[in-house]
Amino acid sequence: MTDLVLVERSDAIVTLILNRPEKLNALNYALIDSLLEILDVVELDDAIRAVILTGAGDKAFSAGGDIHEFSQSVARGPDAALQDFVARGQRLTARLEAFRKPVIAAVNGLAYGGGCEITEAVPLAIASDRAIFAKPEINLGMPPTFGGTQRLPRLAGRKRALELLLTGDAFSPERALELGLVNQMVAHADLLPAAHDLARRILRHSPLAAASILTAVTRGINQSIAEGLLIEGEQFSRMVPTADLREGLDAWITRRAPRYPGNWAAHAAKG
Incomplete structure:
Protein backbone atom coordinates (compact mmCIF):
# COMPACT_ATOMS: atom_id res chain seq x y z
CA MET A 1 0.00 0.00 0.00
CA THR A 2 2.79 2.42 0.88
CA ASP A 3 4.29 1.82 -2.60
CA LEU A 4 1.50 4.06 -3.86
CA VAL A 5 3.26 6.97 -2.15
CA LEU A 6 7.05 7.07 -2.22
CA VAL A 7 8.82 8.83 0.64
CA GLU A 8 12.19 10.55 0.22
CA ARG A 9 13.92 12.32 3.11
CA SER A 10 16.48 15.11 2.89
CA ASP A 11 17.38 16.50 6.31
CA ALA A 12 14.24 18.20 7.66
CA ILE A 13 12.37 18.02 4.34
CA VAL A 14 10.34 15.01 3.23
CA THR A 15 9.18 14.55 -0.37
CA LEU A 16 6.01 12.52 -0.90
CA ILE A 17 5.60 11.18 -4.44
CA LEU A 18 2.23 10.05 -5.79
CA ASN A 19 3.28 6.80 -7.43
CA ARG A 20 0.88 5.56 -10.10
CA PRO A 21 2.66 6.94 -13.18
CA GLU A 22 1.05 4.36 -15.47
CA LYS A 23 -2.33 5.84 -14.43
CA LEU A 24 -1.12 9.47 -14.47
CA ASN A 25 -1.02 9.26 -10.66
CA ALA A 26 -4.81 9.03 -10.46
CA LEU A 27 -6.10 9.15 -6.91
CA ASN A 28 -7.57 5.74 -6.23
CA TYR A 29 -8.90 4.99 -2.77
CA ALA A 30 -5.80 3.10 -1.65
CA LEU A 31 -3.49 5.95 -2.66
CA ILE A 32 -5.57 8.51 -0.77
CA ILE A 48 10.45 16.72 9.66
CA ARG A 49 9.63 20.39 9.23
CA ALA A 50 8.43 20.71 5.63
CA VAL A 51 6.70 18.53 3.04
CA ILE A 52 7.03 18.56 -0.74
CA LEU A 53 4.29 16.75 -2.66
CA THR A 54 4.81 15.76 -6.30
CA GLY A 55 3.96 13.08 -8.85
CA ALA A 56 5.98 10.17 -10.22
CA SER A 62 -2.21 13.76 -10.70
CA ALA A 63 -4.99 13.25 -13.22
CA GLY A 64 -7.53 13.39 -10.36
CA GLY A 65 -9.83 10.70 -9.06
CA ASP A 66 -9.66 7.16 -10.42
CA ILE A 67 -12.78 7.21 -12.59
CA HIS A 68 -13.04 3.43 -13.03
CA GLU A 69 -13.03 2.89 -9.26
CA PHE A 70 -15.27 5.90 -8.60
CA SER A 71 -17.82 4.71 -11.16
CA GLN A 72 -18.26 1.47 -9.22
CA SER A 73 -19.16 3.48 -6.11
CA VAL A 74 -21.60 5.57 -8.17
CA ALA A 75 -23.25 2.38 -9.39
CA ARG A 76 -23.96 1.47 -5.76
CA GLY A 77 -25.84 4.72 -5.17
CA PRO A 78 -25.43 8.15 -3.57
CA ASP A 79 -24.54 6.95 -0.08
CA ALA A 80 -21.72 4.74 -1.31
CA ALA A 81 -20.39 7.41 -3.66
CA LEU A 82 -20.41 10.02 -0.91
CA GLN A 83 -18.71 7.75 1.59
CA ASP A 84 -16.16 6.12 -0.72
CA ILE A 104 4.58 22.62 -1.04
CA ALA A 105 3.02 21.07 -4.14
CA ALA A 106 5.61 20.65 -6.89
CA VAL A 107 3.27 20.34 -9.88
CA ASN A 108 5.33 18.45 -12.42
CA GLY A 109 2.74 17.84 -15.12
CA LEU A 110 -0.96 17.32 -15.62
CA ALA A 111 -3.05 18.42 -12.62
CA LEU A 124 2.17 26.67 -1.24
CA ALA A 125 2.66 25.44 -4.81
CA ILE A 126 5.23 25.68 -7.58
CA LYS A 135 -11.38 21.38 -13.65
CA PRO A 136 -12.92 18.82 -16.03
CA GLU A 137 -15.55 17.28 -13.76
CA ILE A 138 -18.35 18.92 -15.74
CA ASN A 139 -17.32 16.67 -18.66
CA LEU A 140 -18.43 13.74 -16.50
CA GLY A 141 -21.75 15.38 -15.68
CA MET A 142 -20.83 16.29 -12.11
CA PRO A 143 -19.35 19.09 -9.99
CA PRO A 144 -15.91 18.85 -8.39
CA THR A 145 -16.03 16.92 -5.13
CA PHE A 146 -12.71 17.41 -3.33
CA GLY A 147 -13.37 21.09 -2.58
CA GLY A 148 -12.96 22.64 -6.01
CA THR A 149 -16.25 24.55 -5.98
CA GLN A 150 -15.21 26.20 -2.71
CA ARG A 151 -11.45 26.74 -2.80
CA LEU A 152 -10.99 27.80 -6.42
CA PRO A 153 -13.42 30.76 -6.16
CA ARG A 154 -11.66 31.84 -2.96
CA LEU A 155 -8.30 31.76 -4.75
CA ALA A 156 -9.22 33.06 -8.18
CA GLY A 157 -12.44 35.00 -7.63
CA ARG A 158 -15.98 33.87 -8.37
CA LYS A 159 -16.26 34.71 -12.06
CA ARG A 160 -12.83 33.46 -13.09
CA ALA A 161 -13.34 30.23 -11.15
CA LEU A 162 -16.80 29.68 -12.64
CA GLU A 163 -15.41 29.99 -16.16
CA LEU A 164 -13.00 27.14 -15.43
CA LEU A 165 -15.58 25.06 -13.55
CA LEU A 166 -18.33 25.46 -16.16
CA THR A 167 -16.22 24.94 -19.29
CA GLY A 168 -13.82 22.27 -18.05
CA ASP A 169 -11.16 23.89 -20.24
CA ALA A 170 -7.48 23.25 -19.50
CA PHE A 171 -5.31 26.17 -18.47
CA SER A 172 -1.60 26.85 -18.48
CA PRO A 173 0.83 27.25 -15.56
CA GLU A 174 1.05 30.94 -16.48
CA ARG A 175 -2.72 31.20 -15.99
CA ALA A 176 -2.48 29.24 -12.72
CA LEU A 177 0.09 31.76 -11.51
CA GLU A 178 -2.11 34.66 -12.53
CA LEU A 179 -5.09 33.14 -10.71
CA GLY A 180 -3.14 32.62 -7.49
CA LEU A 181 -3.29 28.83 -7.72
CA VAL A 182 0.52 28.57 -7.61
CA ASN A 183 3.24 30.79 -6.14
CA GLN A 184 5.65 30.55 -9.05
CA MET A 185 6.38 28.80 -12.33
CA VAL A 186 9.84 27.46 -13.12
CA ALA A 187 11.56 25.44 -15.81
CA HIS A 188 10.78 21.74 -15.44
CA ALA A 189 14.35 20.84 -14.46
CA ASP A 190 14.26 23.47 -11.72
CA ARG A 200 14.71 25.94 3.26
CA ARG A 201 13.75 29.61 3.34
CA ILE A 202 10.89 28.65 5.65
CA LEU A 203 13.09 26.39 7.77
CA ARG A 204 15.26 29.36 8.78
CA HIS A 205 12.47 30.30 11.16
CA SER A 206 10.72 28.92 14.22
CA PRO A 207 8.70 25.76 13.47
CA LEU A 208 6.19 26.78 16.14
CA ALA A 209 5.76 30.21 14.57
CA ALA A 210 5.29 28.60 11.15
CA ALA A 211 2.62 26.30 12.57
CA SER A 212 0.88 29.28 14.22
CA ILE A 213 0.85 31.22 10.95
CA LEU A 214 -0.51 28.26 9.00
CA THR A 215 -3.25 27.72 11.59
CA ALA A 216 -4.21 31.39 11.79
CA VAL A 217 -4.49 31.75 8.02
CA THR A 218 -6.34 28.46 7.47
CA ARG A 219 -8.84 29.05 10.29
CA GLY A 220 -9.24 32.76 9.70
CA ILE A 221 -9.51 33.08 5.94
CA ASN A 222 -13.21 32.21 5.79
CA GLN A 223 -14.15 34.18 8.91
CA SER A 224 -15.00 37.83 9.31
CA ILE A 225 -12.00 40.09 9.91
CA ALA A 226 -13.03 40.46 13.56
CA GLU A 227 -13.17 36.70 14.08
CA GLY A 228 -9.93 36.27 12.16
CA LEU A 229 -8.18 38.78 14.41
CA LEU A 230 -9.31 36.80 17.43
CA ILE A 231 -7.76 33.68 15.92
CA GLU A 232 -4.56 35.61 15.22
CA GLY A 233 -4.42 36.81 18.83
CA GLU A 234 -5.06 33.30 20.09
CA GLN A 235 -2.16 31.93 18.04
CA PHE A 236 0.13 34.69 19.32
CA SER A 237 -0.83 33.99 22.92
CA ARG A 238 0.15 30.35 22.42
CA MET A 239 3.62 31.50 21.34
CA VAL A 240 4.23 33.82 24.33
CA PRO A 241 5.40 31.12 26.79
CA THR A 242 7.51 29.26 24.20
CA ALA A 243 11.28 29.06 23.99
CA ASP A 244 11.00 29.91 20.28
CA LEU A 245 9.64 33.38 20.96
CA ARG A 246 12.22 34.02 23.67
CA GLU A 247 14.98 32.87 21.31
CA GLY A 248 13.67 35.00 18.46
CA LEU A 249 13.56 38.13 20.60
CA ASP A 250 16.97 37.48 22.13
CA ALA A 251 18.52 36.86 18.71
CA TRP A 252 17.05 40.09 17.36
CA ILE A 253 18.24 42.14 20.36
CA THR A 254 21.76 40.67 20.24
CA ARG A 255 21.88 40.79 16.42
CA ARG A 256 22.62 37.12 15.79
CA ALA A 257 20.92 34.32 13.89
CA PRO A 258 18.27 32.54 15.97
CA ARG A 259 19.02 28.97 16.97
CA TYR A 260 15.86 26.94 16.59
CA PRO A 261 15.91 23.13 16.43
CA GLY A 262 16.90 22.14 12.90
CA ASN A 263 17.39 25.78 11.92
CA TRP A 264 19.33 26.12 8.67
CA ALA A 265 20.80 29.52 9.53
CA ALA A 266 22.07 28.21 12.86
CA HIS A 267 23.75 25.26 11.11
CA ALA A 268 25.39 27.65 8.67
CA ALA A 269 26.63 29.85 11.53
CA LYS A 270 28.09 26.83 13.34
CA GLY A 271 29.74 25.56 10.16
Missing part, protein backbone atom coordinates in the same frame (compact mmCIF):
# COMPACT_ATOMS: atom_id res chain seq x y z
CA ASP A 33 -5.65 6.29 2.32
CA SER A 34 -1.90 5.72 2.10
CA LEU A 35 -1.17 9.43 1.77
CA LEU A 36 -3.38 10.22 4.78
CA GLU A 37 -1.56 7.61 6.87
CA ILE A 38 1.84 8.99 5.88
CA LEU A 39 0.76 12.54 6.70
CA ASP A 40 -0.19 11.34 10.19
CA VAL A 41 3.32 9.95 10.67
CA VAL A 42 5.00 13.05 9.24
CA GLU A 43 3.00 15.37 11.48
CA LEU A 44 4.23 13.60 14.62
CA ASP A 45 7.89 13.53 13.54
CA ASP A 46 9.46 16.69 14.95
CA ALA A 47 12.56 16.17 12.80
CA GLY A 57 7.00 10.15 -13.87
CA ASP A 58 7.28 12.91 -16.44
CA LYS A 59 3.64 13.35 -17.41
CA ALA A 60 1.46 14.03 -14.41
CA PHE A 61 1.18 15.45 -10.93
CA PHE A 85 -15.23 9.04 -2.94
CA VAL A 86 -16.41 12.45 -1.77
CA ALA A 87 -15.73 12.09 1.96
CA ARG A 88 -12.36 10.45 1.32
CA GLY A 89 -11.22 13.13 -1.12
CA GLN A 90 -12.43 15.95 1.10
CA ARG A 91 -10.60 14.42 4.07
CA LEU A 92 -7.40 14.53 2.06
CA THR A 93 -7.70 18.12 0.87
CA ALA A 94 -8.82 19.32 4.31
CA ARG A 95 -5.86 17.51 5.89
CA LEU A 96 -3.41 19.15 3.49
CA GLU A 97 -5.02 22.56 3.95
CA ALA A 98 -4.88 22.42 7.77
CA PHE A 99 -1.51 20.64 8.09
CA ARG A 100 0.65 22.34 10.74
CA LYS A 101 3.83 22.02 8.70
CA PRO A 102 4.38 23.75 5.34
CA VAL A 103 3.28 21.62 2.40
CA TYR A 112 -6.69 17.71 -13.40
CA GLY A 113 -9.68 17.37 -11.11
CA GLY A 114 -8.48 16.11 -7.74
CA GLY A 115 -4.89 16.91 -8.68
CA CYS A 116 -5.91 20.51 -9.18
CA GLU A 117 -7.88 20.42 -5.93
CA ILE A 118 -4.80 19.24 -4.02
CA THR A 119 -2.94 22.20 -5.51
CA GLU A 120 -5.75 24.50 -4.35
CA ALA A 121 -5.69 23.06 -0.84
CA VAL A 122 -1.98 23.07 -0.01
CA PRO A 123 -0.57 26.32 1.40
CA ALA A 127 4.42 24.68 -11.16
CA SER A 128 6.72 23.31 -13.83
CA ASP A 129 6.46 25.01 -17.21
CA ARG A 130 5.16 21.61 -18.37
CA ALA A 131 2.25 21.66 -15.92
CA ILE A 132 -1.31 21.89 -17.18
CA PHE A 133 -4.39 22.35 -15.05
CA ALA A 134 -8.11 21.70 -15.51
CA LEU A 191 11.00 22.32 -10.12
CA LEU A 192 12.23 20.22 -7.20
CA PRO A 193 15.24 22.48 -6.53
CA ALA A 194 12.85 25.45 -6.37
CA ALA A 195 10.56 23.57 -3.98
CA HIS A 196 13.53 22.68 -1.75
CA ASP A 197 14.75 26.28 -1.86
CA LEU A 198 11.34 27.54 -0.74
CA ALA A 199 11.23 24.94 2.04
Whole structure:
Protein backbone atom coordinates (compact mmCIF):
# COMPACT_ATOMS: atom_id res chain seq x y z
CA MET A 1 0.00 0.00 0.00
CA THR A 2 2.79 2.42 0.88
CA ASP A 3 4.29 1.82 -2.60
CA LEU A 4 1.50 4.06 -3.86
CA VAL A 5 3.26 6.97 -2.15
CA LEU A 6 7.05 7.07 -2.22
CA VAL A 7 8.82 8.83 0.64
CA GLU A 8 12.19 10.55 0.22
CA ARG A 9 13.92 12.32 3.11
CA SER A 10 16.48 15.11 2.89
CA ASP A 11 17.38 16.50 6.31
CA ALA A 12 14.24 18.20 7.66
CA ILE A 13 12.37 18.02 4.34
CA VAL A 14 10.34 15.01 3.23
CA THR A 15 9.18 14.55 -0.37
CA LEU A 16 6.01 12.52 -0.90
CA ILE A 17 5.60 11.18 -4.44
CA LEU A 18 2.23 10.05 -5.79
CA ASN A 19 3.28 6.80 -7.43
CA ARG A 20 0.88 5.56 -10.10
CA PRO A 21 2.66 6.94 -13.18
CA GLU A 22 1.05 4.36 -15.47
CA LYS A 23 -2.33 5.84 -14.43
CA LEU A 24 -1.12 9.47 -14.47
CA ASN A 25 -1.02 9.26 -10.66
CA ALA A 26 -4.81 9.03 -10.46
CA LEU A 27 -6.10 9.15 -6.91
CA ASN A 28 -7.57 5.74 -6.23
CA TYR A 29 -8.90 4.99 -2.77
CA ALA A 30 -5.80 3.10 -1.65
CA LEU A 31 -3.49 5.95 -2.66
CA ILE A 32 -5.57 8.51 -0.77
CA ASP A 33 -5.65 6.29 2.32
CA SER A 34 -1.90 5.72 2.10
CA LEU A 35 -1.17 9.43 1.77
CA LEU A 36 -3.38 10.22 4.78
CA GLU A 37 -1.56 7.61 6.87
CA ILE A 38 1.84 8.99 5.88
CA LEU A 39 0.76 12.54 6.70
CA ASP A 40 -0.19 11.34 10.19
CA VAL A 41 3.32 9.95 10.67
CA VAL A 42 5.00 13.05 9.24
CA GLU A 43 3.00 15.37 11.48
CA LEU A 44 4.23 13.60 14.62
CA ASP A 45 7.89 13.53 13.54
CA ASP A 46 9.46 16.69 14.95
CA ALA A 47 12.56 16.17 12.80
CA ILE A 48 10.45 16.72 9.66
CA ARG A 49 9.63 20.39 9.23
CA ALA A 50 8.43 20.71 5.63
CA VAL A 51 6.70 18.53 3.04
CA ILE A 52 7.03 18.56 -0.74
CA LEU A 53 4.29 16.75 -2.66
CA THR A 54 4.81 15.76 -6.30
CA GLY A 55 3.96 13.08 -8.85
CA ALA A 56 5.98 10.17 -10.22
CA GLY A 57 7.00 10.15 -13.87
CA ASP A 58 7.28 12.91 -16.44
CA LYS A 59 3.64 13.35 -17.41
CA ALA A 60 1.46 14.03 -14.41
CA PHE A 61 1.18 15.45 -10.93
CA SER A 62 -2.21 13.76 -10.70
CA ALA A 63 -4.99 13.25 -13.22
CA GLY A 64 -7.53 13.39 -10.36
CA GLY A 65 -9.83 10.70 -9.06
CA ASP A 66 -9.66 7.16 -10.42
CA ILE A 67 -12.78 7.21 -12.59
CA HIS A 68 -13.04 3.43 -13.03
CA GLU A 69 -13.03 2.89 -9.26
CA PHE A 70 -15.27 5.90 -8.60
CA SER A 71 -17.82 4.71 -11.16
CA GLN A 72 -18.26 1.47 -9.22
CA SER A 73 -19.16 3.48 -6.11
CA VAL A 74 -21.60 5.57 -8.17
CA ALA A 75 -23.25 2.38 -9.39
CA ARG A 76 -23.96 1.47 -5.76
CA GLY A 77 -25.84 4.72 -5.17
CA PRO A 78 -25.43 8.15 -3.57
CA ASP A 79 -24.54 6.95 -0.08
CA ALA A 80 -21.72 4.74 -1.31
CA ALA A 81 -20.39 7.41 -3.66
CA LEU A 82 -20.41 10.02 -0.91
CA GLN A 83 -18.71 7.75 1.59
CA ASP A 84 -16.16 6.12 -0.72
CA PHE A 85 -15.23 9.04 -2.94
CA VAL A 86 -16.41 12.45 -1.77
CA ALA A 87 -15.73 12.09 1.96
CA ARG A 88 -12.36 10.45 1.32
CA GLY A 89 -11.22 13.13 -1.12
CA GLN A 90 -12.43 15.95 1.10
CA ARG A 91 -10.60 14.42 4.07
CA LEU A 92 -7.40 14.53 2.06
CA THR A 93 -7.70 18.12 0.87
CA ALA A 94 -8.82 19.32 4.31
CA ARG A 95 -5.86 17.51 5.89
CA LEU A 96 -3.41 19.15 3.49
CA GLU A 97 -5.02 22.56 3.95
CA ALA A 98 -4.88 22.42 7.77
CA PHE A 99 -1.51 20.64 8.09
CA ARG A 100 0.65 22.34 10.74
CA LYS A 101 3.83 22.02 8.70
CA PRO A 102 4.38 23.75 5.34
CA VAL A 103 3.28 21.62 2.40
CA ILE A 104 4.58 22.62 -1.04
CA ALA A 105 3.02 21.07 -4.14
CA ALA A 106 5.61 20.65 -6.89
CA VAL A 107 3.27 20.34 -9.88
CA ASN A 108 5.33 18.45 -12.42
CA GLY A 109 2.74 17.84 -15.12
CA LEU A 110 -0.96 17.32 -15.62
CA ALA A 111 -3.05 18.42 -12.62
CA TYR A 112 -6.69 17.71 -13.40
CA GLY A 113 -9.68 17.37 -11.11
CA GLY A 114 -8.48 16.11 -7.74
CA GLY A 115 -4.89 16.91 -8.68
CA CYS A 116 -5.91 20.51 -9.18
CA GLU A 117 -7.88 20.42 -5.93
CA ILE A 118 -4.80 19.24 -4.02
CA THR A 119 -2.94 22.20 -5.51
CA GLU A 120 -5.75 24.50 -4.35
CA ALA A 121 -5.69 23.06 -0.84
CA VAL A 122 -1.98 23.07 -0.01
CA PRO A 123 -0.57 26.32 1.40
CA LEU A 124 2.17 26.67 -1.24
CA ALA A 125 2.66 25.44 -4.81
CA ILE A 126 5.23 25.68 -7.58
CA ALA A 127 4.42 24.68 -11.16
CA SER A 128 6.72 23.31 -13.83
CA ASP A 129 6.46 25.01 -17.21
CA ARG A 130 5.16 21.61 -18.37
CA ALA A 131 2.25 21.66 -15.92
CA ILE A 132 -1.31 21.89 -17.18
CA PHE A 133 -4.39 22.35 -15.05
CA ALA A 134 -8.11 21.70 -15.51
CA LYS A 135 -11.38 21.38 -13.65
CA PRO A 136 -12.92 18.82 -16.03
CA GLU A 137 -15.55 17.28 -13.76
CA ILE A 138 -18.35 18.92 -15.74
CA ASN A 139 -17.32 16.67 -18.66
CA LEU A 140 -18.43 13.74 -16.50
CA GLY A 141 -21.75 15.38 -15.68
CA MET A 142 -20.83 16.29 -12.11
CA PRO A 143 -19.35 19.09 -9.99
CA PRO A 144 -15.91 18.85 -8.39
CA THR A 145 -16.03 16.92 -5.13
CA PHE A 146 -12.71 17.41 -3.33
CA GLY A 147 -13.37 21.09 -2.58
CA GLY A 148 -12.96 22.64 -6.01
CA THR A 149 -16.25 24.55 -5.98
CA GLN A 150 -15.21 26.20 -2.71
CA ARG A 151 -11.45 26.74 -2.80
CA LEU A 152 -10.99 27.80 -6.42
CA PRO A 153 -13.42 30.76 -6.16
CA ARG A 154 -11.66 31.84 -2.96
CA LEU A 155 -8.30 31.76 -4.75
CA ALA A 156 -9.22 33.06 -8.18
CA GLY A 157 -12.44 35.00 -7.63
CA ARG A 158 -15.98 33.87 -8.37
CA LYS A 159 -16.26 34.71 -12.06
CA ARG A 160 -12.83 33.46 -13.09
CA ALA A 161 -13.34 30.23 -11.15
CA LEU A 162 -16.80 29.68 -12.64
CA GLU A 163 -15.41 29.99 -16.16
CA LEU A 164 -13.00 27.14 -15.43
CA LEU A 165 -15.58 25.06 -13.55
CA LEU A 166 -18.33 25.46 -16.16
CA THR A 167 -16.22 24.94 -19.29
CA GLY A 168 -13.82 22.27 -18.05
CA ASP A 169 -11.16 23.89 -20.24
CA ALA A 170 -7.48 23.25 -19.50
CA PHE A 171 -5.31 26.17 -18.47
CA SER A 172 -1.60 26.85 -18.48
CA PRO A 173 0.83 27.25 -15.56
CA GLU A 174 1.05 30.94 -16.48
CA ARG A 175 -2.72 31.20 -15.99
CA ALA A 176 -2.48 29.24 -12.72
CA LEU A 177 0.09 31.76 -11.51
CA GLU A 178 -2.11 34.66 -12.53
CA LEU A 179 -5.09 33.14 -10.71
CA GLY A 180 -3.14 32.62 -7.49
CA LEU A 181 -3.29 28.83 -7.72
CA VAL A 182 0.52 28.57 -7.61
CA ASN A 183 3.24 30.79 -6.14
CA GLN A 184 5.65 30.55 -9.05
CA MET A 185 6.38 28.80 -12.33
CA VAL A 186 9.84 27.46 -13.12
CA ALA A 187 11.56 25.44 -15.81
CA HIS A 188 10.78 21.74 -15.44
CA ALA A 189 14.35 20.84 -14.46
CA ASP A 190 14.26 23.47 -11.72
CA LEU A 191 11.00 22.32 -10.12
CA LEU A 192 12.23 20.22 -7.20
CA PRO A 193 15.24 22.48 -6.53
CA ALA A 194 12.85 25.45 -6.37
CA ALA A 195 10.56 23.57 -3.98
CA HIS A 196 13.53 22.68 -1.75
CA ASP A 197 14.75 26.28 -1.86
CA LEU A 198 11.34 27.54 -0.74
CA ALA A 199 11.23 24.94 2.04
CA ARG A 200 14.71 25.94 3.26
CA ARG A 201 13.75 29.61 3.34
CA ILE A 202 10.89 28.65 5.65
CA LEU A 203 13.09 26.39 7.77
CA ARG A 204 15.26 29.36 8.78
CA HIS A 205 12.47 30.30 11.16
CA SER A 206 10.72 28.92 14.22
CA PRO A 207 8.70 25.76 13.47
CA LEU A 208 6.19 26.78 16.14
CA ALA A 209 5.76 30.21 14.57
CA ALA A 210 5.29 28.60 11.15
CA ALA A 211 2.62 26.30 12.57
CA SER A 212 0.88 29.28 14.22
CA ILE A 213 0.85 31.22 10.95
CA LEU A 214 -0.51 28.26 9.00
CA THR A 215 -3.25 27.72 11.59
CA ALA A 216 -4.21 31.39 11.79
CA VAL A 217 -4.49 31.75 8.02
CA THR A 218 -6.34 28.46 7.47
CA ARG A 219 -8.84 29.05 10.29
CA GLY A 220 -9.24 32.76 9.70
CA ILE A 221 -9.51 33.08 5.94
CA ASN A 222 -13.21 32.21 5.79
CA GLN A 223 -14.15 34.18 8.91
CA SER A 224 -15.00 37.83 9.31
CA ILE A 225 -12.00 40.09 9.91
CA ALA A 226 -13.03 40.46 13.56
CA GLU A 227 -13.17 36.70 14.08
CA GLY A 228 -9.93 36.27 12.16
CA LEU A 229 -8.18 38.78 14.41
CA LEU A 230 -9.31 36.80 17.43
CA ILE A 231 -7.76 33.68 15.92
CA GLU A 232 -4.56 35.61 15.22
CA GLY A 233 -4.42 36.81 18.83
CA GLU A 234 -5.06 33.30 20.09
CA GLN A 235 -2.16 31.93 18.04
CA PHE A 236 0.13 34.69 19.32
CA SER A 237 -0.83 33.99 22.92
CA ARG A 238 0.15 30.35 22.42
CA MET A 239 3.62 31.50 21.34
CA VAL A 240 4.23 33.82 24.33
CA PRO A 241 5.40 31.12 26.79
CA THR A 242 7.51 29.26 24.20
CA ALA A 243 11.28 29.06 23.99
CA ASP A 244 11.00 29.91 20.28
CA LEU A 245 9.64 33.38 20.96
CA ARG A 246 12.22 34.02 23.67
CA GLU A 247 14.98 32.87 21.31
CA GLY A 248 13.67 35.00 18.46
CA LEU A 249 13.56 38.13 20.60
CA ASP A 250 16.97 37.48 22.13
CA ALA A 251 18.52 36.86 18.71
CA TRP A 252 17.05 40.09 17.36
CA ILE A 253 18.24 42.14 20.36
CA THR A 254 21.76 40.67 20.24
CA ARG A 255 21.88 40.79 16.42
CA ARG A 256 22.62 37.12 15.79
CA ALA A 257 20.92 34.32 13.89
CA PRO A 258 18.27 32.54 15.97
CA ARG A 259 19.02 28.97 16.97
CA TYR A 260 15.86 26.94 16.59
CA PRO A 261 15.91 23.13 16.43
CA GLY A 262 16.90 22.14 12.90
CA ASN A 263 17.39 25.78 11.92
CA TRP A 264 19.33 26.12 8.67
CA ALA A 265 20.80 29.52 9.53
CA ALA A 266 22.07 28.21 12.86
CA HIS A 267 23.75 25.26 11.11
CA ALA A 268 25.39 27.65 8.67
CA ALA A 269 26.63 29.85 11.53
CA LYS A 270 28.09 26.83 13.34
CA GLY A 271 29.74 25.56 10.16
